[in-house]
Amino acid sequence: MIDINAIREQFPVLHQEVNGHPLVYFDNAATSQKPQRVIDALLHYYRFDNSNIHRGVHTLADRATEGFEDTRKLLARFINAAESEEVIFTKGTTEGINLVAQSFGRSMLRQGDEVIISAMEHHSNIVPWQMICQEKGAVLKVIPVSPEGELLMDEYARQLSPKTRMVSIVHVSNTLGTVNPVKKITEMAHEAGAKVLIDAAQSVGHLPLDVQEIDCDFLVFSAHKIYGPTGVGVLYGKRAELEAIPPYQGGGSMIRDVHFEKTTYNDIPYKFEAGTPTIGEVVAFKPAIEFINELGKPAIHAHEDQLFRRAMEGLKAIPGVQLVGTPAEASGIVSFLLENTHLFDTGMLLDARGIAVRTGHHCTQPLMELYGIEGTCRASFAVYNTVEEVDYFLESVEKITSR
Numbered sequence: 001m002i003d004i005n006a007i008r009e010q011f012p013v014l015h016q017e018v019n020g021h022p023l024v025y026f027d028n029a030a031t032s033q034k035p036q037r038v039i040d041a042l043l044h045y046y047r048f049d050n051s052n053i054h055r056g057v058h059t060l061a062d063r064a065t066e067g068f069e070d071t072r073k074l075l076a077r078f079i080n081a082a083e084s085e086e087v088i089f090t091k092g093t094t095e096g097i098n099l100v101a102q103s104f105g106r107s108m109l110r111q112g113d114e115v116i117i118s119a120m121e122h123h124s125n126i127v128p129w130q131m132i133c134q135e136k137g138a139v140l141k142v143i144p145v146s147p148e149g150e151l152l153m154d155e156y157a158r159q160l161s162p163k164t165r166m167v168s169i170v171h172v173s174n175t176l177g178t179v180n181p182v183k184k185i186t187e188m189a190h191e192a193g194a195k196v197l198i199d200a201a202q203s204v205g206h207l208p209l210d211v212q213e214i215d216c217d218f219l220v221f222s223a224h225k226i227y228g229p230t231g232v233g234v235l236y237g238k239r240a241e242l243e244a245i246p247p248y249q250g251g252g253s254m255i256r257d258v259h260f261e262k263t264t265y266n267d268i269p270y271k272f273e274a275g276t277p278t279i280g281e282v283v284a285f286k287p288a289i290e291f292i293n294e295l296g297k298p299a300i301h302a303h304e305d306q307l308f309r310r311a312m313e314g315l316k317a318i319p320g321v322q323l324v325g326t327p328a329e330a331s332g333i334v335s336f337l338l339e340n341t342h343l344f345d346t347g348m349l350l351d352a353r354g355i356a357v358r359t360g361h362h363c364t365q366p367l368m369e370l371y372g373i374e375g376t377c378r379a380s381f382a383v384y385n386t387v388e389e390v391d392y393f394l395e396s397v398e399k400i401t402s403r
């Protein structure tokens with residue numbers, strides 16, 4: 001059991017009124033709020049330790065480097081990577097996928113090769129693959145999704161072939177909340193000789209996640225969705241896979257020796273970290289992970305699942321509410337539409353009552369096309385949300401539908 005009041009106390013942003021009502025923040029799939037310790041760490045870094053990392057011989061450079069590398073070590077343990085060198089810092093999930101699509105794609109994709117994604121991918125796991133497939137003459141295949149919002153695994157099995165080079169799949173759908181069977185997906189891809197990338201943007205802060213157990217080759221996520229700062233992401237890759245692909249960007253830090261005739265590259269992780277990274281933000285990401293670790297993922301998941309089930313059941317019982325996607329296994333995200341109200345109006349009417357939800361296609365336009373809708377209203381939960389907030393949200397939806 002978690003102490004919800006003790007958790008909420010740590011998030012200063014939650015303690016405000018919006019449009020005359022206490023803020024109810026249900027837009028956590030877009031970005032989460034930050035605990036005071038993350039804000040403090042960012043301030044502390046810029047106040048006391050600001051310096052560039054890795055090359056310095058002075059005290060501030062040492063402190064900055066230590067803070068930066070400490071976060072990497074903690075992250076390796078957080079996702080159970082075999083070693084911290086397998087953790088690459090990026091700007092976010094989007095950059096992580098672009099990195100793999102470009103580096104893996106440029107070196108490994110040939111004319112006629114195939115890449116498999118799914119119909120529920122975020123644009124950031126569609127467009128980078130479209131771009132590289134177009135360049136290389138490779139074929140992009142899409143695993144279809146059932147009306148309930150589940151991947152058609154039989155179709156996936158049929159799509160896999162010796163031509164498949166990469167399977168890139170979202171762990172938890174940011175629109176439907178579907179939890180995909182990533183371990184099974186990975187096993188099947190490996191049997192076909194393909195590599196696997198998992199987009200863990202919506203899972204890593206909510207569900208237990210172990211990269212060695214999934215056995216994926218690459219996995220990406222963003223700090224800002226799991227209580228950390230913006231501008232920081234993680235690309236996990238197995239050492240052998242990271243060593244097999246070329247650097248993404250050239251510049252400082254990623255080199256060993258530069259000569260006009262020939263440049264040699266640094267070892268992982270630095271080979272993929274060209275230029276000055278977002279140092280303060282990486283340093284301040286550490287307390288966000290510590291926050292999650294202190295609570296424990298099982299407790300976080302149990303709490304969020306309770307909110308999710310209450311919201312789903314409550315919405316089902318309100319006449320005029322259409323749920324979009326009702327997968328058997330879902331995590332913390334509810335998408336819905338109201339019969340008599342346009343989704344943007346629903347969002348604004350909820351905002352007028354202090355409730356923040358997201359409305360639109362959630363960067364999953366092909367999925368919305370499949371459902372024949374423009375978008376959805378999406379409520380997504382974090383560990384600081386409460387049962388009372390869910391009840392107030394349900395009461396508000398009911399008020400809007402019965403206008």
Ligand code: PMP
Nearest residue numbers: 092093094122124174201202222
């Ligand atoms: N994938 C999924 C499943 C997401 O939810 C998001 C963020 N909405 C992204 C990728 C992109 O993340 P970012 O914008 O932090 O790069």
